[in-house]
């Protein structure tokens with residue numbers, strides 16, 4: 499909308515940049531080298547941000563993370579701005595401090611046209627990956643995060659005489675997560691662990707046994723990442739027949755391994771021939787230059803044994819169930835029982851504002867979200 503400002507804030511640069519999109523007026527993130535909240539000259543309001551000289555309340559020294567009374571006891575300490583400190587609730591608080599600073603300095607929401615402020619709380623994600631969703635750390639993070647968000651929203655609503663009318667909120671998350679491998683075992687979840695490193699050599703042994711041998715003098719499978727298995731680079735020039743044979747052999751071999759639900763090969767992907775059950779998810783996440791030559795889809799709750807981190811690599815419910823919450827005058831107090839997607843947020847907010855959704859928007863307006871008299 500002309501005159502509207504789009505501002506995004508996140509600890510992680512990529513979260514601030516992607517959330518704001520190409521048309522953002524300003525995206526602000528925490529530079530881990532400079533230990534400062536920065537932006538890029540790309541944004542029209544970059545000069546203005548630098549002139550504002552934001553100073554967080556926590557600038558240097560050490561920062562602590564002490565668990566809430568009555569929960570599992572722990573204390574952590576790290577240098578302010580260090581990689582470890584980014585996982586602390588103090589950085590959630592600081593993210594909202596930046597949002598509050600921008601709200602006040604730019605008088606967000608006080609002009610004729612609506613402004614859009616996007617906040618991504620990256621410490622939740624960083625700690626979630628590091629400690630796992632079932633950890634005492636994440637329970638504690640959730641309590642502290644709720645408090646920081648609550649404080650910010652109360653400050654924000656005090657700026658408006660009629661907050662419900664002038665302030666609309668949409669809250670969501672970018673992904674769910676699988677439990678850590680230790681939690682899968684400890685909680686007797688029906689699942690298991692897959693040793694990707696061991697599978698790499700087993701795959702090469704399997705090809706050797708089946709007379710496919712080496713590829714350009716080296717083992718076919720060179721590395722793996724998040725259950726994507728990559729052929730050594732010289733295999734690209736190997737005869738297509740040999741390559742196709744190797745892919746088929748390995749696909750059959752992987753399917754026979756414990757915890758493997760399905761396998762997608764580059765050949766299948768190039769022909770747009772994805773397994774029916776994951777068709778749309780696989781299509782959206784497959785990138786020719788980046789995806790593996792073979793992609794292993796684990797059975798539910800089968801996770802990698804070589805990672806100490808929690809991950810989200812499947813399209814199972816636990817990896818992609820997130821909340822979608824709307825608050826504000828146009829929205830009804832209700833719980834929608836049907837399927838809603840994060841893609842619907844842009845379409846629904848656009849509808850509430852009387853606007854055409856963004857050009858590439860694929861979401862649907864959620865009719866049940868609205869007051870009936872709208």
Ligand SMILES: [Zn+2]
Nearest residue numbers: 623627673810
């Ligand atoms: Zn994540």
